[in-house]
Amino acid sequence: MTSRPIRVLTVDDHAVFREGVAALVGPQEDMMIVGECENGRQAVDAFRQLRPDVILMDLQMPIMNGLDAIVAIRETASDARIVVLTTYQGDAQAVRALKAGASGYLLKSSLRHELLDTIRLVHAGRRFVLPEVAQEIAVHAAEEPLSAREIEVLECMAAGGANKTIAYRLSLSEETVKAHIRSIFSKLDVNDRTQAVTTALRRGIIAL
CATH class of the missing domain: 1.10.10.10 (Winged helix-like DNA-binding domain superfamily/Winged helix DNA-binding domain)
Incomplete structure (x- = not known):
């Protein structure tokens, strides 16, 4: 008996990027795209309707940004598994996303190499932060934060x-x-x- 494919919801305000993710995920036998959203508000609604296994979430979006969407989704389901996909490597943004409940943090520039493995890791209950982002977090961890x-x-x-x-x-x-x-x-x-x-x-x- 084969296991059920990992059901993935993609959230990004750029259709071309969503198409790129679908092109990577589509050929995989162990995962499938079950929905696409272009802002955080749609993501919250889609999560409630579809209950995907893993959500791929951009942070900079209109109407509702990704960080607020992560918080709203985690309030609905504390075990929701969310991977942030962003253009920005900044440590402060990464820390906010992880504290909000993200299980993974990837840069869009690294998707071709990291995305599929990260979906599998997060679905299995593990966490993954891109090494260069983790390094940035470590470099600034001891600094006094801005008020x-x-x-x-x-x-x-x-x-x-x-x-x-x-x-x-x-x-x-x-x-x-x-x-x-x-x-x-x-x-x-x-x-x-x-x-x-x-x-x-x-x-x-x-x-x-």
Whole structure:
């Protein structure tokens, strides 16, 4: 008697990428695509209807992003098995996804080599994080994280806001904003606003 194929749900807002995943999964005898979604809201609904064995989840999507979808799905089923597929290697984003309940974390650039084995591993109850992402997590693990307010200041900086604008937007004094920026520079080990924003984007601390 043969075992039932692993039922896979793909969630990504780019149809071409979903087609690429289907091309990899389709020929496998031990797995099958049971559904495709283009945003997190659809993913939550599809999970409830289809109950797939493994979900392949992008993070940056309209209407509902992947992180919120992971949280919503795990509230419905704490044993849901979700593999994040993303373009971004950032450690902060990876940590958030894993804490939310993802069992795997892959970069889209590595799919051809890692995807099928990761689906099988996660379906078997194991976890997999791409080695280069795991390395980034390890490098920054001992660092003091940015506070929620510092992240808000960073987001305003990324939008091009001057200190006076940031102060007005966040109902802070300019001196308090300057203190937050000094702390951000120290925690991110950077020397200026451009470096701070670039580093925060690369690590997934903020997103545009």
